[in-house]
Amino acid sequence: MSLYYEDDFVRLYHGDCLTEHHEWLDADVLVADPPHGIDYQSGRERATLAASILNDKDTSVRDGLLGAWGDRSALIFGSWKIERPTETKALLIWDTKGALGMGDLSIPWKPSHQEIYVLGSGPWQGKRGTDVLTYAPIQATAKNGRLHPHQKPVPLMTALLAKTVGSVADPTAGSGSTLVAAKALGRKAIGVELEEHYCEKAARRLSQGVLDLGALA
Structure with missing residues (x-):
């Protein structure tokens, strides 16, 4: 497995981040949405979008990358259904504006948020703000x-x-x-992706250059 895409800001590798490619460990901050360990299975009818997440049976990928990363700045997406990382320092809530699937139909509430864990010793920057971040998700299909x-x-x-x-x-x-956002901000970024068809999608987005952030959503 080798370098799949490269430009002035981003390098994307195709392969396993824990056993094949360790280049990401040279970066300054880890921002990732690893498999949550919830065995995600979508019941939605879909034509091309995958109904499951590879390696989502447990938190081994999440725990492996955090173990390799150590006590450096990290933002990691996760789920309340699974135990949070041990060294979590703060919890951010992504408010999805009421759009995040149907959830458990036996109760009168539907899911409309995800968790983001703040880990590591910093540094951080910017003005202090709320720990609830409100952004619409990508359309579901x-x-x-x-x-x-x-x-x-x-x-x-x-x-x-x-x-x-x-x-x-x-x-x-x-x-x-994450790589598209980093490039739009003029930040260097290193990505690794195990599944080649997602590498292809990411490379296509990155090759479009820096566009309007709303259009890239």
Whole structure:
């Protein structure tokens, strides 16, 4: 497995971030959405969008990358259904404006948020703000623009990266939202993605250059 995409800001590798590619460990801040360990299975009818997440049976990928990263700045997406990382210092809530699937239909509430864990010793930057971040998610189906089941909106990733310092690592890059946001901010970034078809999607987005962040959502 080798370098899949490169430009003046971003390098994207195709392969395993824990056993094959360790280049991401040279970055300054880790911003990633690893498999949560919830065995995600979508019941939604879909044409091309995957109904599951590879390696989502447990938290081994998340724990492995955090173990390799050590006590440095990190923002990690996760789920309340699974135990949070041991060294979590703060919890951010991504408010999805009421749009995040149907959830458990036996109760009168639907899910409308995700968790983001703040870890590491910093540094951080920017003005202090609320720990609730309100951004609309990507439309739920591939025909409406979603490229990955857990794809994050670029404006959300841009807001997160704005609080961090230095080059960015995303060792579970998926369709590349973190890398796109980093490039838009003029930040160096290193990504790794295990599945080649997501590398292809990420490379296509990155090769478009720096566009309007709303359009990239």
